[in-house]
Amino acid sequence: MLLPTGFDQRWEDVASMSSVSIWQDISAWPELEQRNLECDVCVVGAGVVGSTLATFLSRAGKSVVVLEARDVALGASGRNAGFVATLLEPTYHEQVEQFGIAHAREVREISTQTRTILKGFLDDYGVWYEQNGSMIFGIDETEQQELVDEAAALQRDGYPVELFDDDPTGHGFFGAIYEPGDLATQPYWLVTQIMANSGATVIPNCSVWKLEQAADGVVVHGQRATVRATQVCLCTNAYSPAIHPYFKAIVVPTRAQILVTSPVPRFLDVPVSVEAGFQYFRQLPDGRFLVGGQRNRFVDEEVGYNDVETSPGVQCEIERFVACHFPELAGTTVERRWSGILGFTPDHLPLVGQLPDMPDVFFAVGFNGEGMGMGAATAERTAALMLSRTHPGVLSADRLAPAKTRVQ
Numbered sequence: 001m002l003l004p005t006g007f008d009q010r011w012e013d014v015a016s017m018s019s020v021s022i023w024q025d026i027s028a029w030p031e032l033e034q035r036n037l038e039c040d041v042c043v044v045g046a047g048v049v050g051s052t053l054a055t056f057l058s059r060a061g062k063s064v065v066v067l068e069a070r071d072v073a074l075g076a077s078g079r080n081a082g083f084v085a086t087l088l089e090p091t092y093h094e095q096v097e098q099f100g101i102a103h104a105r106e107v108r109e110i111s112t113q114t115r116t117i118l119k120g121f122l123d124d125y126g127v128w129y130e131q132n133g134s135m136i137f138g139i140d141e142t143e144q145q146e147l148v149d150e151a152a153a154l155q156r157d158g159y160p161v162e163l164f165d166d167d168p169t170g171h172g173f174f175g176a177i178y179e180p181g182d183l184a185t186q187p188y189w190l191v192t193q194i195m196a197n198s199g200a201t202v203i204p205n206c207s208v209w210k211l212e213q214a215a216d217g218v219v220v221h222g223q224r225a226t227v228r229a230t231q232v233c234l235c236t237n238a239y240s241p242a243i244h245p246y247f248k249a250i251v252v253p254t255r256a257q258i259l260v261t262s263p264v265p266r267f268l269d270v271p272v273s274v275e276a277g278f279q280y281f282r283q284l285p286d287g288r289f290l291v292g293g294q295r296n297r298f299v300d301e302e303v304g305y306n307d308v309e310t311s312p313g314v315q316c317e318i319e320r321f322v323a324c325h326f327p328e329l330a331g332t333t334v335e336r337r338w339s340g341i342l343g344f345t346p347d348h349l350p351l352v353g354q355l356p357d358m359p360d361v362f363f364a365v366g367f368n369g370e371g372m373g374m375g376a377a378t379a380e381r382t383a384a385l386m387l388s389r390t391h392p393g394v395l396s397a398d399r400l401a402p403a404k405t406r407v408q
Helices: 011-016 048-059 092-099 101-125 141-156 187-196 237-242 312-325 371-388
Strands: 035-044 064-067 134-137 162-164 176-179 183-185 201-203 208-214 217-222 225-234 252-261 272-274 279-283 289-293 334-344 351-355 358-365
Touching (some): 035 201, 048 064, 064 225, 092 101, 141 176, 183 187, 208 358, 237 252, 237 334, 237 358, 358 371
Parallel strands (some): 035 225, 225 358
Antiparallel strands (some): 134 176, 162 176, 208 217, 252 334, 272 279, 279 289
8 A cells, every 4th residue: 555755654553543434433523422521541441451440440539431342341351261260371380480489479469369359349249150169181191290390389389279190070181280269250241240330431332543642641532432531541452453553563363262062961160271271161050061272273363353253173173172072062062152352462471561652551451361360450450550650560561672661
């Protein structure tokens, strides 16, 4: 595409903006109702992180407006497997080896704090959940040894996990780690209730197409609203590169896929992950079996933003996995297939910070498929950064490019 001579804006900046047509930007059409709002904080994104952040900021006395391109929890927050699990990737012992015990402990603390925060919401808002713990299984003998190393590191540092030498469920896996206290829930129900009780004004169907740093804050231009805020926070996860070019090299959108079978008598009451978290499954109380994963076998195909369909290759691999390990499901039918878009970072940790060219625009993005496991406590740390300039610790985006992302 050719640009006119003298064009004064870099193409990469134009390309980074959300795809909103001039017709959908109703601020240019007085005949259409455009909301013009002012607030202390504008949160962009209404998933589990955006809703939790809005709650913390409202509780701190801030006026909050949330803009969402779809509606609350219609992205990955309402499409995931519903695990609130503290056994993460990279594993605890891998983090110890790479970054030291202090780093590993802090990541673990973020995960356990997320569980505490979400359980509080679940109890307060009457959302269904089970607290039966969670498990990681080994896919082969090599991964079984990884579980031995992981359990040893966790137990050495005082974490009450249990190691099994064999698959305790008898489904052909190689050993297991059991993490007590972890949760499984209905994520859409949970996130919509968090947002409904957040105290924020929520405007759905309002894609943001431009951020404009002003002397006294930021102007957020959306399809159905223009918001003038003292601070902005992007809780846009995989979609962050569509908002600002800063994220293009550090947040990669990747599709994840799930299927659910017809019900059988319940034989599994804990959520399980296997093969370094690439495969995961749980059985719902009504007997339906949920299983997802296999994107590691279709790496290039699964990069992007297409969550309106699933792909035959991934779905066939999920079905093969089910047939191989779960004879109880023989004769069942697939009741539902769906996909969601995850945001991956170079080191598999979320990113919290401020845009280098817009110091009043903060962000909490890049959850690597662990939004339910790390999102709430990440939102808590982001709120502390915005309210009191408390450094977000290991989540700080400084770690990737100190000269460009330094927290101010």
